[in-house]
Amino acid sequence: DVVMTQSPLSLPVTLGQPASISCRSSQSLVHSDGNTYLIWFQQRPGQSPRRLIYQVSNRDSGVPDRFSGSGSGTDFTLKISRVEAEDVGIYYCMQGTHWPETFGQGTKVEIK
Amino acid sequence: EVQLVESGGGLVQPGGSLRLSCAASGFTFSSYWMSWVRQAPGKGLECVANIKSDGSAKYYVDSVKGRFTISRDNAKNSLYLQMNSLRADDTAVYYCVRGGSYLKDYWGQGTLVTVSS
Numbered sequence: 001d002v003v004m005t006q007s008p009l010s011l012p013v014t015l016g017q018p019a020s021i022s023c024r025s026s027q028s029l030v031h032s033d034g035n036t037y038l039i040w041f042q043q044r045p046g047q048s049p050r051r052l053i054y055q056v057s058n059r060d061s062g063v064p065d066r067f068s069g070s071g072s073g074t075d076f077t078l079k080i081s082r083v084e085a086e087d088v089g090i091y092y093c094m095q096g097t098h099w100p101e102t103f104g105q106g107t108k109v110e111i112k
Numbered sequence: 113e114v115q116l117v118e119s120g121g122g123l124v125q126p127g128g129s130l131r132l133s134c135a136a137s138g139f140t141f142s143s144y145w146m147s148w149v150r151q152a153p154g155k156g157l158e159c160v161a162n163i164k165s166d167g168s169a170k171y172y173v174d175s176v177k178g179r180f181t182i183s184r185d186n187a188k189n190s191l192y193l194q195m196n197s198l199r200a201d202d203t204a205v206y207y208c209v210r211g212g213s214y215l216k217d218y219w220g221q222g223t224l225v226t227v228s229s
Contacts, residue, residue, distance in 0.1 A: 035214075039216060041157075041216075048207060048220065049149075049157065050219070051216060054214075092157055096214050096215075097213070099213065100171070100174070101162075103156055103158065103159075105156055106157075
């Protein structure tokens with residue numbers, strides 16, 4: 001199985017400051033169709049996960065533009081340009097290129 | 113508006129069975145792959161099974177192969193997960209999710225399955 005490794009696992013951030021989460025895969029996530037199926041989810045406390053970013057860098061409808069995704073191959077990043085209080089939660093990356101799909105361990109974002 | 117509503121969770125003894133259901137609305141259910149993803153208490157996410165839009169292909173994570181069966185009824189806009197030979201480590205919130213490996217764009221609120229004697 002493809003192992004997804006996130007860092008850091010805990011991320012205390014000051015309101016208004018940027019935040020960055022890394023996600024590395026044990027194999028390339030480039031699919032034979034040329035696409036890279038790397039997704040980012042946000043899970044706020046007590047809620048179901050919500051998709052933020054798909055295929056590395058495509059932001060979902062309704063997701064604030066302070067969220068951005070980047071990367072290629074085995075190395076990916078989720079950035080929040082200016083953290084707001086509503087961004088508190090756990091962020092997961094997930095690869096869908098290889099079965100079984102696998103998730104990172106999660107990164108807990110909290111306000112300092 | 114896309115809605116996914118799970119039901120069927122509860123407390124079951126080790127070795128027992130449970131059937132989860134997911135009622136879908138707000139989209140053309142028969143056009144989408146669907147998934148079940150679970151989350152053990154205080155833990156991360158694990159995709160348990162995926163099923164193709166017409167039910168002709170199904171994929172399972174190794175830990176549930178031979179014990180769980182994913183199915184769907186497109187006429188009823190419903191997704192199911194039959195869980196047999198349940199173990200303590202199957203205890204989790206089970207989410208119904210629209211899409212297979214590439215999508216996962218909408219999630220239900222989840223239903224809790226507790227396996228304990």
